Amino acid sequence: MPAGQPLLTAEHLGKRYGTVVALDDVSFTISDGITGILGENGAGKSTAIKIFMGLLKPTAGKATVLGEDASESLTVRGRVGYMPEHDCLPSQVSAAEFLTHMAEVSGLPPKSARTRAADTLRHTGLFEERYRAIGGYSTGMKQRVKLGQALVHDPAFVFLDEPTAGLDPLGREEMLDLVRKTHRDFGISVLFSSHLMADVERTCDRIIVLQGGRLVHSGEVEQFTKETETVFIEVDSNREALVAALERRGVRVTVDGAGLTLEGPDESVYDLVRDSLVEAEAPLRRMGPRRRALTELFERGAA
Numbered sequence: 001m002p003a004g005q006p007l008l009t010a011e012h013l014g015k016r017y018g019t020v021v022a023l024d025d026v027s028f029t030i031s032d033g034i035t036g037i038l039g040e041n042g043a044g045k046s047t048a049i050k051i052f053m054g055l056l057k058p059t060a061g062k063a064t065v066l067g068e069d070a071s072e073s074l075t076v077r078g079r080v081g082y083m084p085e086h087d088c089l090p091s092q093v094s095a096a097e098f099l100t101h102m103a104e105v106s107g108l109p110p111k112s113a114r115t116r117a118a119d120t121l122r123h124t125g126l127f128e129e130r131y132r133a134i135g136g137y138s139t140g141m142k143q144r145v146k147l148g149q150a151l152v153h154d155p156a157f158v159f160l161d162e163p164t165a166g167l168d169p170l171g172r173e174e175m176l177d178l179v180r181k182t183h184r185d186f187g188i189s190v191l192f193s194s195h196l197m198a199d200v201e202r203t204c205d206r207i208i209v210l211q212g213g214r215l216v217h218s219g220e221v222e223q224f225t226k227e228t229e230t231v232f233i234e235v236d237s238n239r240e241a242l243v244a245a246l247e248r249r250g251v252r253v254t255v256d257g258a259g260l261t262l263e264g265p266d267e268s269v270y271d272l273v274r275d276s277l278v279e280a281e282a283p284l285r286r287m288g289p290r291r292r293a294l295t296e297l298f299e300r301g302a303a
Contacts (some may be wrong), residue, residue: 006031007066007157007189008052014060015047018232021037022047025061034183034190034223036204045193046085047189052191053082078106079187081150081158085165087142091135095126095145098134098191099152105152118150123149123185125179140171147178151188153182157184161193176203223302231269231289234259238282245276257285 002176006029015023025045039046040291050056051063053078058204066079088097099120103113115269121127123146134145143163150158150255163179164172176199194200201221210218235242243253243260249272252263262269277284 005065008191009064010048010061011062012054013048013051013058014062015044015051015056016059021213022056023051023210025214026210027061028208028218030189030191030206030208032189033205034179034192034201034203036192036194036200036207037210037289038194038200038207039210040195043195045163045195045210045215048210049082049161049193051247053080053159078153079156081153081155082161083146083150083158083163085193089134089142089145092133093122094131095134095137095148098145099148099166100271102149103152107242108153113152114227116154118212120152123151123181124270138164140168140174143171144178146176147182149275150281151168151182151186154186155188157191159191159193162195163192164194164196165200172199177194179203199232203297231273231287232256232259232261233262233273234279234285235282236285238242238280241280242276242282246272249276278279 008030010026010028010129013023013026013030014021026044026048039045046057048063051058052065054065054072055072057071065073065076068076070076075126093101096114096117098108099117100113104110108116118127118130121130124147126141126144126148129141137145143166147160147163150160160179166173167175179190179192180203183190192200192204205219205221207217207221208215239260245258246253246262251269251272254261254263262273273287276282
């Protein structure tokens with residue numbers, strides 16, 4: 001692929017299953033890096049991935065992968081990897097056998113396949129357990145095997161469908177670290193599909209948000225979650241008196257969980273907060289610029 005060219009392109013992509021609309025006129029491009037495709041279950045994420053992989057044909061529009069039509073090209077399938085959401089691993093074979101087989105299926109000769117499988121198992125943290133039958137693995141280890149088989153043939157691009165599914169908080173963080181390391185160390189670009197906004201925010205450079213089969217947002221994660229002029233504060237007591245004091249000074253106040261989100265005319269809002277805290281005799285626990293959360297993308301899309 002020439003430098004600067006999109007790796008994946010969706011052009012007015014649509015997919016229907018009878019009367020059910022899975023994707024509705026969706027257009028976006030994906031370039032190098034880690035891109036999150038975010039949405040609730042049923043939003044169209046898995047359908048989009050399957051179209052890019054050539055497993056489904058779109059009802060309308062076109063999907064291009066590495067410069068080739070995803071529906072027509074067979075060669076492009078050897079240049080991408082896929083980590084499925086659901087457990088589909090053989091239980092009676094070892095991870096070493098399975099990854100070697102998957103590398104051979106992708107065209108590597110046996111000796112190269114064994115070497116590549118060992119390197120991939122080392123990358124995913126399974127090297128010491130490589131000869132154990134997969135059926136005896138924990139959920140986290142099985143997720144690592146699925147990631148490994150997606151990487152074992154050294155693809156240019158990899159699709160990860162809900163890679164943290166079923167993992168506890170530590171397992172999730174370890175998987176997210178592996179995803180970041182995969183791009184950083186090997187230069188493999190990633191489309192990371194998830195319904196967990198925190199995972200996408202911590203891992204991805206860019207996001208594509210689908211809701212009900214439609215595109216509601218795309219862009220840089222950093223640009224969306226950057227700090228705003230809005231201030232978030234928490235106090236230990238006298239919150240109602242503080243709200244009244246702030247509103248008398250022209251500060252817009254919104255209850256935000258255990259705290260308050262404040263919008264003032266400019267940076268002078270901090271002076272207004274100070275004066276209001278003194279007047280209300282409200283002990284300040286925490287104050288700082290508020291970052292927008294990715295949850296707001298869904299609220300915006302539903303508005």
